[in-house]
Amino acid sequence: MTPFKDGVVENTHPLNILPDGAEPQLDRIPLFEVYMRMAEELAKRSTCARLQVGTVVTDAQLENVLAIGYNGNAKGFPNQCDSTTPGACGCLHSEVNALVKAPGHIRDKVVFVTDSPCVMCAKLIVNSGTTHVFYRRQYRDTSGVELLKAADVTPVWYERWANEWR
Numbered sequence: 001m002t003p004f005k006d007g008v009v010e011n012t013h014p015l016n017i018l019p020d021g022a023e024p025q026l027d028r029i030p031l032f033e034v035y036m037r038m039a040e041e042l043a044k045r046s047t048c049a050r051l052q053v054g055t056v057v058t059d060a061q062l063e064n065v066l067a068i069g070y071n072g073n074a075k076g077f078p079n080q081c082d083s084t085t086p087g088a089c090g091c092l093h094s095e096v097n098a099l100v101k102a103p104g105h106i107r108d109k110v111v112f113v114t115d116s117p118c119v120m121c122a123k124l125i126v127n128s129g130t131t132h133v134f135y136r137r138q139y140r141d142t143s144g145v146e147l148l149k150a151a152d153v154t155p156v157w158y159e160r161w162a163n164e165w166r
């Protein structure tokens with residue numbers, strides 16, 4: 001078995017792969033978990049009545065935040081959903097709000113999002129040049145996650161460290 005730095009086998013990001021024989025480093029919070037928590041804090045800013053979602057986009061080295069987002073109405077519009085109709089609240093999705101600001105020429109992005117993406121956001125993520133998508137909660141409809149896999153973008157359900165280092 002290949003050892004993974006953060007002890008999460010699903011996390012195949014290059015920064016998480018250790019050389020043969022090396023031990024996982026579980027003595028401090030993984031950077032992946034730090035960015036996931038940033039996404040969780042951003043979600044608190046959302047004014048969507050249905051679901052509050054936050055997103056952080058970083059570069060491949062996890063050194064730079066390229067963009068952030070949370071779901072909600074367009075800038076300058078009322079801080080509320082347009083409608084109470086399920087599935088048609090009118091809010092821009094968190095991933096859209098982040099990726100619209102992320103530089104297109106930077107490839108191998110990493111997306112951290114509190115909830116697994118819908119199909120349309122998954123397609124946007126594919127086109128944005130992202131290699132890995134970390135999410136805390138799996139949305140009941142997993143077709144977005146399946147789409148990512150089909151497009152060779154790695155989804156990682158990241159929950160192992162959710163309650164540590166608090």
Ligand SMILES: [Zn+2]
Nearest residue numbers: 048081089091
């Ligand atoms: Zn909404």
Ligand SMILES: [Zn+2]
Nearest residue numbers: 093117118121
């Ligand atoms: Zn979406």
